[in-house]
Amino acid sequence: MNDTKHHITDVVIIGSGAAGLSLALSLANYCKVSVISKGALTEGSTMYAQGGIAAVFDKQNDSIESHVEDTLQAGAGLCDREAVHYTATNAKQCLKWLIEQGVPFDMEFDEKGKERFHLTREGGHSHRRILHAADATGKAVQSTLISRVQAHPDITLLEFYNAIDLIIDKQAQEPVVKGLYVYNRKKEQVESISAKFVALATGGASKVYLYTSNPDVSSGDGIAMAWRAGCKVANMEFNQFHPTSLYHPELQNFLITEAMRGEGAHLKRPDGSRFMPDFDERAELAPRDIVARAIDFEMKRLGANCVYLDISHKDKDFIIEHFPTIYAKCLSVGLDITKEAIPVVPAAHYTCGGVMTDFSGKTDISNLYAIGEVAYTGLHGANRMASNSLLECIVFAHAAAKDILSKIEQHPEPSGVPAWDESRVTDSDEEIVITHNWHELRLFMWDYVGIVRSTKRLERALRRVELLKQEIHEYYANFRVSNNLLELRNLVQVAELIIRSALERKESRGLHYTLDYPELSDNPMPTILKPKSN
Ligand SMILES: Cc1cc2nc3c(=O)[nH]c(=O)nc-3n(C[C@H](O)[C@H](O)[C@H](O)COP(=O)(O)OP(=O)(O)OC[C@H]3O[C@@H](n4cnc5c(N)ncnc54)[C@H](O)[C@@H]3O)c2cc1C
Numbered sequence: 001m002n003d004t005k006h007h008i009t010d011v012v013i014i015g016s017g018a019a020g021l022s023l024a025l026s027l028a029n030y031c032k033v034s035v036i037s038k039g040a041l042t043e044g045s046t047m048y049a050q051g052g053i054a055a056v057f058d059k060q061n062d063s064i065e066s067h068v069e070d071t072l073q074a075g076a077g078l079c080d081r082e083a084v085h086y087t088a089t090n091a092k093q094c095l096k097w098l099i100e101q102g103v104p105f106d107m108e109f110d111e112k113g114k115e116r117f118h119l120t121r122e123g124g125h126s127h128r129r130i131l132h133a134a135d136a137t138g139k140a141v142q143s144t145l146i147s148r149v150q151a152h153p154d155i156t157l158l159e160f161y162n163a164i165d166l167i168i169d170k171q172a173q174e175p176v177v178k179g180l181y182v183y184n185r186k187k188e189q190v191e192s193i194s195a196k197f198v199a200l201a202t203g204g205a206s207k208v209y210l211y212t213s214n215p216d217v218s219s220g221d222g223i224a225m226a227w228r229a230g231c232k233v234a235n236m237e238f239n240q241f242h243p244t245s246l247y248h249p250e251l252q253n254f255l256i257t258e259a260m261r262g263e264g265a266h267l268k269r270p271d272g273s274r275f276m277p278d279f280d281e282r283a284e285l286a287p288r289d290i291v292a293r294a295i296d297f298e299m300k301r302l303g304a305n306c307v308y309l310d311i312s313h314k315d316k317d318f319i320i321e322h323f324p325t326i327y328a329k330c331l332s333v334g335l336d337i338t339k340e341a342i343p344v345v346p347a348a349h350y351t352c353g354g355v356m357t358d359f360s361g362k363t364d365i366s367n368l369y370a371i372g373e374v375a376y377t378g379l380h381g382a383n384r385m386a387s388n389s390l391l392e393c394i395v396f397a398h399a400a401a402k403d404i405l406s407k408i409e410q411h412p413e414p415s416g417v418p419a420w421d422e423s424r425v426t427d428s429d430e431e432i433v434i435t436h437n438w439h440e441l442r443l444f445m446w447d448y449v450g451i452v453r454s455t456k457r458l459e460r461a462l463r464r465v466e467l468l469k470q471e472i473h474e475y476y477a478n479f480r481v482s483n484n485l486l487e488l489r490n491l492v493q494v495a496e497l498i499i500r501s502a503l504e505r506k507e508s509r510g511l512h513y514t515l516d517y518p519e520l521s522d523n524p525m526p527t528i529l530k531p532k533s534n
Contacts, residue, residue, distance in 0.1 A: 004419040005184070005191040009034040009156065011404060012180065012193050014163045014222060015201030017044035018138075019372025019393035021145035023199055025101070026401035028154045031408055034193065036161040036182060038217050038483075041146055044203050045214050045373065046390070049138025050255075051122055052130035053098075053394075054387040055091035058119060062127040064088045071388060074124040075381025076510035077524050078235070083378035086359050087388070087395050094394040095131055103144045105131045122386040123258075123288065130387045135325075141390065160185040162486055163221060166198060166229045167417045168365060175230055176366040179417045183481055190422070190481065194414040197367045197404050200226060201397075204351035204373040205494045206239070207487075210446035212348040213242050213255050219487040220494035222374035226355040227493060227531055231364045234376040234528045235353030236494070237501040238511045240384055241451050243291040245347035247306035250333045256309060256326060256344055261285060263322055265311035267295065268341060270304050289383070292346040293513060296451040299345070308341035346451060350389060352380040352511065353501065356528065361400035367411075369404070371396040378526070382510020428479035437468055438488050445495055453502055454515040462499045468492050501527040 009032050013020045016037035024033045037043070056062045067088040072079050099105065108118040119128040133140035149155045162183040169176050179194035205220025206212040227233055244261075246254040261267070261284040267276050279294040280286035286294075295307050311319055316338040320327050323337070330337050355363055355370040357377055363370050372393040379392050428434075444464050448457035469492050476489055505512055507521035 007193040008414055009195050011197045012195040013199045013201055016041045017046035017203055018141055018390050019397050020201030021149055022394050022397035023401055024149055024155050026398055028152045030405055032154050034156040034158060036158040038162045041159055042142055043215055043217050045218060046138045047142045049390055050135050052132030052137045052387050053390045054129050055095045056129055057117055062129055066126055070124055070126050071385050074383050074385035076383050079381030080378025087379050090395045091391055101144050101148055103140050104133055106133060124385040162483055164486055166225050168229050174366055177368040181420050185483055190420040192417050194417045196411045196414055199369040200374050201372045202374045206348035208445050208491050208495050209348035210442045211345045213245055213253055219491050221490045223354055224490035224493035229365055230531050232356045232528055232530050233497055234356050234526045236497045237505050237527060238352035238382050239348055240350035240511055241292045241346045242349040243288055243295060243346050244309055244344040247343040247345045248333055254329060256342060260311055264314060265309050268308045268310050269298060292451050295346050306343040306345045309344045310341035312339055350384050352384050359399055360403035361396045369400045371400050425478060425480050434484050434488055441468055441492055441495055449499055452513055458499055458503050465496045
């Protein structure tokens with residue numbers, strides 16, 4: 001019990017995506033930083049981001065006010081105007097910082113032959129303001145930032161370390177974070193880290209749903225850890241679903257771009273009939289949330305596992321030229337999209353809610369920060385506008401760095417933390433319990449707490465989550481931890497927060513749609529949940 005390996009650092013950052021690595025690079029010239037990542041350093045949603053990052057670069061035609069107004073419009077009346085303004089105002093300088101780090105955004109020549117950034121436009125934006133690196137912006141950001149942190153002498157990278165729980169001193173005048181316990185996945189042992197400051201940059205929680213566009217690491221760990229530690233969380237009912245991800249056992253989490261519908265693909269039922277014209281006069285070109293709801297409705301009505309996206313009526317060369325990646329990927333699993341329809345389902349894509357922070361990324365607990373998708377800053381409101389999320393990662397990473405650096409000099413050296421106690425646990429003999437509960441949780445979240453909700457479905461899900469929570473808690477108390485068990489424990493916690501938030505919202509707004517309250521309320525407020533200990 002006392003041979004726990006112990007690390008000491010100034011700032012420990014949990015997560016190696018855009019948020020975590022930006023924070024690390026902004027701090028490391030001034031203090032010692034450790035970044036821990038649950039899987040490989042590359043693995044997180046950042047790596048898979050396609051479109052780009054929003055910022056006003058075209059001063060002639062665009063303005064910060066316009067970026068603010070578009071974001072507020074997308075957020076359906078629930079954004080915090082100040083947070084939106086803060087983000088949009090800081091966007092350009094954050095993008096310049098990324099450019100200085102070496103991110104290769106696409107360039108073009110203007111009419112006078114001068115080089116400038118190529119800006120694209122995406123849903124919700126009234127101007128061209130998206131910087132991008134072809135259609136793999138996230139990969140460009142992730143690999144650039146990784147090469148920078150790897151080259152920095154004062155950044156320690158702990159790969160395959162899974163953060164278990166924060167260590168909080170609750171005896172202090174106000175609760176203060178002292179460090180955390182981590183599970184070293186390679187050595188299969190628990191270690192501890194003490195630090196002056198801790199930052200959660202653990203990404204979103206979309207893995208709580210059966211179908212998701214996110215990588216496996218998106219299990220809401222940071223939200224669950226912060227909640228257990230005593231932080232408030234907000235707006236957990238707002239999950240963004242992408243309408244069309246491939247439904248295929250050999251190729252999961254693969255998005256089929258909305259551009260395919262833009263180029264004339266039809267959505268069809270298993271019997272081959274089209275259904276979008278029955279739901280909206282814009283048919284397949286209706287907005288993302290309407291298409292996702294229609295697919296969900298048809299799947300539930302027919303008891304179907306998926307619907308089909310069909311572009312095979314178009315010319316073969318046209319399809320291959322416009323969608324080379326999708327064509328190749330689908331062909332790799334034996335699906336020729338020039339001849340047959342693509343099986344698709346909607347997929348959980350983005351967690352708009354999270355750990356409540358101020359504009360410096362500070363949470364309710366002293367010295368604990370939350371940045372990136374794990375956080376609720378008020379930026380996204382009831383619906384996230386495309387390309388604002390990577391932006392939020394950088395803007396709030398920089399803000400958190402500034403705040404930490406303003407305090408670090410006066411902060412005493414990190415103190416010791418209690419050793420991890422394994423004296424009462426044994427090795428699990430029934431791993432099947434974890435596998436089963438994992439699947440059950442993600443399935444009922446999909447069926448009852450997905451795109452279309454009702455009070456009855458939510459209450460049904462809550463009863464199941466309570467049972468699972470109890471079972472997982474007993475398991476956690478009696479058996480040695482494993483990666484799957486830690487993730488399941490967090491997923492079930494996040495599921496409960498989503499359900500409780502959804503039950504509190506007595507209206508349909510943005511990404512939250514319930515059959516029992518289909519109208520908008522007159523006075524919308526964020527849903528804020530407080531842990532009992534607060
Ligand atoms: C397919 C796809 C396309 C997207 N396209 C865009 C786009 O074009 N533009 C845009 O702005 N946004 C886009 N997004 C959203 C955006 O990519 C994410 O919101 C953003 O990358 C989140 O960054 P992050 O740093 O907060 O978290 P992530 O990049 O998800 O990183 C989380 C990190 O935390 C680590 N971690 C998690 N739990 C633990 C734990 N317990 N212990 C240790 N480490 C842990 C993970 O290992 C990982 O390193 C897209 C998302 C997806 C999935």
